[in-house]
Amino acid sequence: MRLTLLLLTAFTCFAQSREERVAKAADALRDKLIEQRRDFHMNPELSNREVRTARVVAERLRAIGLEDIKTGVGKHGVTAILKGGKPGPVVAWRADMDALPVFSSSDKPFKSRNNGVHHACGHDAHIAIALATAELLAGIRDQIPGTVKFIFQPAEEGAPRGEEGGAALMIKEGALDSPRPAAIFGLHVWSLAPTGTVNFSSGPAMASADTFTATIRGKQVHASTPHLGIDAITVAAQCVTQLQTIRSRRIDPNESMVLSIGSIHGGNRSNIITSEVKMEGTIRTFSETTRENVRSMMKRTLAGCTAANDASFTLEFDGANYPVTVNDPKLTAESLPQMRRVLGDENIRASLPVTGAEDFSYYQKIIPGFFWFLGVRNEKLGITGAHHTPEFDLDEGALVTGLKLAANQLLDYLERHR
Numbered sequence: 305m306r307l308t309l310l311l312l313t314a315f316t317c318f319a320q321s322r323e324e325r326v327a328k329a330a331d332a333l334r335d336k337l338i339e340q341r342r343d344f345h346m347n348p349e350l351s352n353r354e355v356r357t358a359r360v361v362a363e364r365l366r367a368i369g370l371e372d373i374k375t376g377v378g379k380h381g382v383t384a385i386l387k388g389g390k391p392g393p394v395v396a397w398r399a400d401m402d403a404l405p406v407f408s409s410s411d412k413p414f415k416s417r418n419n420g421v422h423h424a425c426g427h428d429a430h431i432a433i434a435l436a437t438a439e440l441l442a443g444i445r446d447q448i449p450g451t452v453k454f455i456f457q458p459a460e461e462g463a464p465r466g467e468e469g470g471a472a473l474m475i476k477e478g479a480l481d482s483p484r485p486a487a488i489f490g491l492h493v494w495s496l497a498p499t500g501t502v503n504f505s506s507g508p509a510m511a512s513a514d515t516f517t518a519t520i521r522g523k524q525v526h527a528s529t530p531h532l533g534i535d536a537i538t539v540a541a542q543c544v545t546q547l548q549t550i551r552s553r554r555i556d557p558n559e560s561m562v563l564s565i566g567s568i569h570g571g572n573r574s575n576i577i578t579s580e581v582k583m584e585g586t587i588r589t590f591s592e593t594t595r596e597n598v599r600s601m602m603k604r605t606l607a608g609c610t611a612a613n614d615a616s617f618t619l620e621f622d623g624a625n626y627p628v629t630v631n632d633p634k635l636t637a638e639s640l641p642q643m644r645r646v647l648g649d650e651n652i653r654a655s656l657p658v659t660g661a662e663d664f665s666y667y668q669k670i671i672p673g674f675f676w677f678l679g680v681r682n683e684k685l686g687i688t689g690a691h692h693t694p695e696f697d698l699d700e701g702a703l704v705t706g707l708k709l710a711a712n713q714l715l716d717y718l719e720r721h722r
């Protein structure tokens with residue numbers, strides 16, 4: 305008992321001194337971190353087009369002195385290794401790099417110079433925090449028991465149609481191999497949470513997302529003789545209503561799930577019955593079982609609905625299809641005390657899963673991962689714009705908080721699992 309107490313005290317003292325050391329080093333990097341974020345903010349690039357971003361990331365990683373810097377992993381992905389001076393496990397940190405086709409309404413001097421492209425999801429902050437974390441850890445390399453792998457990932461928002469990209473492609477091209485990390489961490493800036501706070505969920509944290517296109521096919525005919533054709537519009541209307549009963553009648557009310565049809569197109573004249581209607585939509589769930597069930601119920605619903613009307617259909621799942629982001633409960637639980645020490649108990653907040661999706665989920669299908677939300681909202685400064693909008697902005701004061709949390713999280717993991 306006495307020994308346990310002694311060890312506990314020693315560990316607590318050590319932990320405190322580590323957090324103090326990290327805080328000091330992070331504060332010294334504050335200006336550079338903000339400057340780097342602004343540079344990426346001014347030069348946003350779309351998914352799978354992150355040419356400059358990847359070049360700058362690789363240059364900075366070389367300057368920091370990381371090893372085994374690989375570029376062109378999954379198109380414009382970059383990976384790098386920071387080998388600590390002591391033996392220990394391998395842990396990964398992932399940052400996504402792409403921007404969105406959104407006009408920026410910013411009037412700041414560092415607003416986007418790439419007209420119509422805007423870091424409207426804050427991935428510029430993710431890159432800058434990851435680079436600063438690499439720099440901070442490189443400065444104390446000798447004391448690190450193990451290896452940190454940094455993964456800078458393109459196309460998180462989804463590759464353009466017909467292209468592969470994002471986490472799935474990086475993994476396919478070896479991002480999690482040689483060395484294979486035992487765990488992975490990452491953060492997303494969060495415009496709904498105030499600066500100085502973190503939101504997290506243990507278990508399912510973000511929804512799966514499946515984009516689909518359903519095409520209903522009938523038979524074109526003069527609108528005055530509908531009995532001679534097959535009206536794809538009336539069939540599609542029935543299908544839309546039937547598809548909504550998956551949510552309302554067929555999935556357990558306790559199970560979260562969204563099925564939205566966001567676009568529907570068919571026909572071109574008042575006096576022609578059209579032969580084709582295309583519908584596009586998205587499914588969100590928090591469980592892989594529900595996800596599979598919904599996909600299969602959709603097929604059966606469309607099959608029944610079209611067969612009853614002598615029409616036919618195709619259902620394609622295309623574009624960005626992401627699994628559920630599931631935070632490993634054990635990894636999450638063991639990470640929280642360290643985060644609480646950095647930010648204070650009351651600022652590390654358990655929250656409900658969100659219906660947004662993240663391709664961080666692909667890494668978590670292979671190794672345990674913990675993905676959390678860094679508050680960047682600051683009402684006093686008028687920083688309240690939502691993600692994916694022209695007004696999106698973030699409180700740069702939160703960047704150094706992200707750096708402190710990230711560096712401590714990686715060190716904590718390595719020390720715990722050495």
Ligand SMILES: [Zn+2]
Pocket residue numbers: 425426427460492
């Ligand atoms: Zn994002």
